[in-house]
Every structure is written in C-alpha cells, then in structure tokens.
Amino acid sequence: MSIQYILEIIGTFAFAISGALAVKDQKHQDWFGASFTAFISSIGGGTLRDILIDSYPLVWISDITIIYAIMAGILVTFIFYKFLLKLRKTLFLFDTFGIALFTIVGTEKALHLGIRPEIAVIMGVFTATMGGVIRDMMTNEIPIIYRKEVYATACFAGACSYLLLDKIGAGRNVAFITASLVIIAIRILAVKFGWSVPRFFR
C-alpha cells in the first residue's frame, strides 16, 4: 500500500507538470491559468470517477498531500520549464507512467466498491484520461482521446489485462504490474511505430 501511495503522489506530480506545460502554446498563460490547468489535469479523471461511483469524500479533498504534489509540480514547471521542454521524451514517459498507474488504480477502486468488471474498466480509462479531456475542453483543444495514437485504447487494454489476470488468480501485485506494463508497452510502441486505432468509418 505504501509503495502504491508514493506512486500515486508521483503520478499526480507528473500529471501536474504535463498539465501546466499543456498551456505553453496558449496565448494567455498567466500563473492562475497554468495552475488551474495543472490542477484540472491532475485530479479531473479521478474526480469524475468518484462522482460517477458516488465515492466521497473526493481523494484530493480528504488528503491534502495531493494538493501539495500538484503545487510542487506547478513550481517545478515554472522553474525548469525550458529544461523540461527539452526533455520531451522524459515527459512522455512520465505521462505514460501516469496513465498506466491511474488506469489500474481506477479499475481497482471501482472493483473494490463492488462495481461490475465492465464498468470498472470504463472507470479505469476515465481515471487516466478524463483529466486531459476536461483540460482540452476548457482550452478549446480537440480532446486528447480524439487525437493521440493509441492513448485511451492502451488504457483500455491494460484494464482488461488486469481483469483477466485477476480472474485467473495471478495475484494482485502480478496483475497490477503486468497490466501497467501492458499500457506502457502499447503506448511506447504506438508512438515509436506510429500505430493508430483502426478508423471507424472506412
């Protein structure tokens, strides 16, 4: 549990950085706008999940560490953003690590609340991706899930892997790590080889 908690805080921190950097190309990137965007990007997905499954209090309302992790991410972005933008690959890995972690954490949370596996998968994907979707809706961008090569679909595959491994009795830690690696692997391979999800309309 302790390791997972630390990972979640790191994931929140990483999402705050990628959220703050997302407004880089927007014309009006003042302190408030950047901080607000970082905040929404970090907690949006988990918040939507918890509202949908009626799980209160929301994590960031009951655990102030989340807020401090986001503030740390904003501060780090402010100080090091020129450096961070050079590290695009590192940031990509941070984001990939973040969506992998949040997908499985979200899926698990739903399952623990007695929610059906089909819905738990949706909750996992929402946890990982909806923060970015809400951010993009606010900044009038085409939402991330409509743009990126195999983004939410990687989360979907990871959540399904988790369920499968859980069902065949692989044990929670094996399922957690394997499913996370599935997401990370799909995402990295997709970007490296330009994979995209098949078109819906031929």
Next chain:
Amino acid sequence: MSIQYILEIIGTFAFAISGALAVKDQKHQDWFGASFTAFISSIGGGTLRDILIDSYPLVWISDITIIYAIMAGILVTFIFYKFLLKLRKTLFLFDTFGIALFTIVGTEKALHLGIRPEIAVIMGVFTATMGGVIRDMMTNEIPIIYRKEVYATACFAGACSYLLLDKIGAGRNVAFITASLVIIAIRILAVKFGWSVPRFFR
C-alpha cells in the same frame, strides 16, 4: 414498466447510433473516439440528471444492459453506417423518439424523488439534451441546443404538458403518451416548416 424499460433500451440504442454518426465529419474518427462519443451521447444526459438529484447508483452502472445496448448501437453503426446515412429521415425519427422518451422518463424520475415540478421539467430537458451537449463540447462543436430548430424547447413543452396532464388527473399512461407525442409533433413540424425559437435579442 416492462414496455417502458424496453423503450428505454431502444432509446439508448438509438442515441448510441446518432452519437457514433455524429463524429462522421470529424477528422479523427477511430474506433475508440466513435465508441466514446456514442457512450457519452447515450448516457450523458441521464448521468448529469442523476448526479444533480443525487440518485445513485447511476443507471448504467447498476444495469449492464445499458452498456450492451450502447455497444450494439456502435456495432450496428460500424457495419451499416453507409446505409444509415442514407436513412437520414429514419435517424431523425429515432433521435426524435429518443428525446421524447428521455424527456418524460427524466421528468418522472425527478417527480418520483419528490422534486418540485419546475425542477423536474429542467431534469427532463437535461436528460434528453445534455448528452448531446457534452458530446458537442468535447468535439468543439456549437452545442446542439444552440443550433437546432426547436430542439430543447420541444422537450420543455413536452415536460410541461406532462405536468399539466398529471395535475388534471389524466392518468400516468395518458400523460406519458400525450406528452411524448407533443414533443415528437413539435419537432417534426419544426423541421418540416423551418420553425425556430424567437430571437432573444431583436
């Protein structure tokens, strides 16, 4: 109840089809994007209503049939979309049937929870239209309620009719069917004769 349940499943199925077809003109219409859009279009309105009136668990979380109806709608759209696009009139009727049904179902649900009639009308209109609004917000379209001729206003008129008929003791089935027909009639006549809601700013 049984007939109403079957109608609701058909309405969800119809909304999923119109949701999936809505991304036809978007550049990035992969399987995930189309499915996600169909999902949001179908359950967005009812979900917002239930969050606002604190009615948990959400219908699509407790009843997996909803999810399967949406998946069926997505699959049917994928296989038959060329055919479906030729049937624009049929689709228009499906959507009209869907908003009529969801308006009255949403109004009734709010009333059953002891919510005031004025608010129940709002909940009915939200149930029918907010799925489309959220979909349009995500795809950066002008939301449907700001565009279409007499769309949400037809729902509003139908919900008010229901309340009126209920008040004068018309009986639930009469009120349900008559109010639905009011919405369907207004919508069909509005499209046929190009009716629009009066301008707010002259």
Next chain:
Amino acid sequence: MSIQYILEIIGTFAFAISGALAVKDQKHQDWFGASFTAFISSIGGGTLRDILIDSYPLVWISDITIIYAIMAGILVTFIFYKFLLKLRKTLFLFDTFGIALFTIVGTEKALHLGIRPEIAVIMGVFTATMGGVIRDMMTNEIPIIYRKEVYATACFAGACSYLLLDKIGAGRNVAFITASLVIIAIRILAVKFGWSVPRFFR
C-alpha cells in the same frame, strides 16, 4: 442570515443577467439558448462546488427562489438589454459584486462542512468562477479565467483574506465584508490600471 440570503438572490439575479448578455455576440441567440446560458452561468459554480463536497440537495433544487431570480434576470435582460449594454460599467460592478459574494459564501460553506482551509479556498474560487467557465466551454469561448485581467486571482486573494481574518479572530461579519471588499477592490483596480497576473512562461 437574512441579509446574506437577500444578497445571494441579488447575486444570482446579477449573474443571470451577465450570463444572458454573454450570448449577445453569438449567432444563435434564441430564447432557449439565452435562458439556458443564463441558468448555467448563475448556478454552475455553486452546483460544481456542491457536487465536489457532496452537499445535497443542491441549493437551486431545494430553494425555488433561485430559479425565479434567474427567470427574473432573463426577463429583465430581454426587456432592457439595449439599456443594459449601455450600462457596461454598472454590469461590471454587478459581476464584481457577484464574484465577491459567491467566493466568500462558497468558502464559508466548505468550512462549515469541515473541509480544510486550503480546499475551502478552491471551493470559494470555483463557486464564483466555474459558472462562467462552463458557459464559455459550451459557447466555444476561451474560458473567462484564461482571459480576464486578475479575475479568479482576485477571488483567490479574497478567500485567503477571509481565512486569515477568521484565524486571527476578526469575527465572521468583519471577515465577510473585508474579504468581499478585497475582491471588489482588486478587480476594480485591475481593470482600471490594466493589471494582469504575471506570466507563467517568461
């Protein structure tokens, strides 16, 4: 309490007017669109706050006076909009009064529910600004918080002032009035002297 309630109704009324006027430049401003926008602008922020802190029933669902205040705002806008548009300064003051009031009311409500001060500040800022943000997301505008000079930041400063005054035992009324005046003063000075929040990316 009575005075505060009257102020809240006036604030809702003022927000409805500024909401309805916000669609003035949109192409499709029919009665439904304008009313819907006024409604979302007025109750969006408080609704989001109450959903996040799980405070049910929502204020506008349990107290119908809110709905009537919004309807009055819509009607007044319809009749007097040419006159109101000439009064831009008066409207600015109404909006400023509204965000000041709603910031402190929102902060107080969160504190009364036992929520930590750091989160209560966020709830105060959300109460004042998120109605406008949701409105702007729906009408495909750049959200108000990304545009205006020192808008949400003024609310943030006011909410922090309230906490500080509360902590040093200034008494609730003194804290309420002083913090509101902080917001009003910052906002007026910001517009008068063209203040803006420092850029995040230099």
